[in-house]
Amino acid sequence: MKEAATARKKMNRGLVGGGRWPFAIGRLDSLAMNAPRSKRRRLALTVGDMAGIGPETTRLVLGEERLRAAADVVVFGPASACPKGVTPHEGAWEDCPGGWLQWVATGEPGEYQMGQASAGCGRAALRALEAAHGAALAGWVDALVTGPVSKTALHLAGESVEGQTELFQRWCGVDRILMVALAGPLRVGLVTRHLSLRAALDALSGPLVLEHLELLADFLEGRGHREPRLGLAGLNPHAGEGGRFGNEELEFLNDAAEEARGRGLDVRGPLSPDSVFRDALEGRLDGVLALYHDQAFIPLKLVGGQRAVTALAGLPYLRLSPVHGTAFDIAGRGLASHANLLETLLLAAAWARTGAASPGLTAELGK
Secondary structure (H helix, E strand, O other): OHHHHHHHHHHHOOOEOOEOOHHHHOOOHHHOOOOOOOOOEEEEEEOOOOOOOHHHHHHHHOOOHHHHHHEEEEEEEOHHHOOOOOOOEOOOHHHOOOOOEEEEEOOOOOOOOOOOOOHHHHHHHHHHHHHHHHHHHOOOOOEEEEOOOOHHHHHHOOOOOOOHHHHHHHHHOOOOOEEEEEEOOEEEEEOOOOOOHHHHHHHOOHHHHHHHHHHHHHHHHHOOOOOOEEEEEOOOHHHHOOOOOOOHHHHHHHHHHHHHHHOOOEEEEEEOHHHHHHHHHOOOOOEEEEOOHHHHHHHHHHHHHHHOEEEEEOOOOOEEEEOOOOOOOOOOOOOOOOHHHHHHHHHHHHHHHHOOOOHHHHHHOOO
16 A cells, blocks of 8 residues: 555646645645745735625734734735724735734725625625735745635626635646645545535546545645545445445445555545544544535534634645635624634644644634
8 A cells, every 4th residue: 555655646746836735745835935934924814705704803803812923914905994003005915014914905895785795895805815816826925814705796796716716726727626624623625615516416526536535635644644544425325325325336436435545545435424424523534525515514514613614735825714604694793703714814824834734723623
């Protein structure tokens, strides 16, 4: 198995930046010659949709002493969301002055209503995302944390992608990415993301599942799990039970798991979806590969609530985000919690600082 794993690692070289998936192995310093070299790291934070809870949670989290102690923060977003006492920088991010907190003004949304998606808010969110992406790609920041955006607003602004994940994939010019969600002991990769259940089922294939098993293994190895134990979730009840409850396991999931094992991965399954997450919670698996969005996020949010964090593997920089959305229903009412955003920023600071696992922090996400 070790020989096969070595061959797999050699095969993966050259996919991005001349090495294995750079986010997965945590070698962030090698990606950006201009990255800050002090012990203290610099994080980019985008506000998100102005009609959602992003502006409120951003202002709240900037008052946290734990964040100030962990990293410098550069916020990208409209100047109108800037808290009192902070002067927004109207120029390019490259010319931003020093200090633990900076705010790069990226343009206003125009008129909008709180709690409602609009083209103006979509365009403002896109401008902030693109500016923060540029700073991350140049190595000016060590990690990028994104606030929640409205996919409807992005579409109204002229974008047709699923969401932020696909925007970063396009802007970075990479073919393969993996969303990994973390909550307590759960580390779950997603084969498909924001698709209808019907579209997700149609998109699944053996090669796609195999590709994502490899990406998840690389991600976990970079987070300190040597030879990670992976559980492949089945699609059907009881993983099909030999074809009695569906044929997808027989048609391609079994073969994908077998091929992955032949490449040196420790893959169990396909396992019944109602038990694979229990195995991970009880420490018998280091990671789970889920086949569609809700298969992953129902157990994740049960374990971590609104404190779970998502990460992207496959980009040439570190990108994390909270699991919650724009929460239009409570936007502007003073009801939003910034706990999830704080957890995400602290995890980004820890990973950017060490480039390795942060088991203590990630273990706390589900508490």
